[in-house]
Amino acid sequence: MEIHYKIIGPLLMLLACIHLVFPGYFKWKEELSSLSLVNKQMMVIHTFFIALMLFLMGLLCFTSSFDLVHTRLGKTIALGLGIFWAIRLYIQFFGYSSKLWKGKKFETAMHILFSILWVYLSTVFFITALL
Structure with missing residues (x-):
């Protein structure tokens, strides 16, 4: 089972990094222009925290696979x-x-x-x- 965590870890860290391109790919500058400031900032900040959690989840899986499994x-x-x-x-x-x-x-x-x-x-x- 540990090998799966060694695979999952980098996959989740990669998924976290993919979130960096979301604003440009999804054209947030134009798409979110009609939203209030709080809603715009919530989109950006929540995306950052989702990416952070994905990265940390991946790091946990990669570095602590033995502990997670045993x-x-x-x-x-x-x-x-x-x-x-x-x-x-x-x-x-x-x-x-x-x-x-x-x-x-x-x-x-x-x-x-x-x-x-x-x-x-x-x-x-x-x-x-x-x-």
Whole structure:
């Protein structure tokens, strides 16, 4: 199981870094211009904290794989992470409209790729918690 954490760690850290391009890729300057200052800042600040948590989660997985797999506290953390990623998987299908990706090659590929990633993360964390 530890090998999965050594894989998950860098994947989550990479996912955190991808958040750096969100403002430019999603054209936030133009898209968010009609929002109030507080809503604009919430988008940017919450995205920063999501990225930070993803990075720290990845760092934890990469540097503490033994503890996550073999200690009671690690299994409890894994259960929490499993719940988190299972909810994220649910949101992938029921929180976002399929209009965002259906009929669009790149968006459909990303939808499938991230769905697979959320399944992988949920599965690894739940298996760890249950073993």
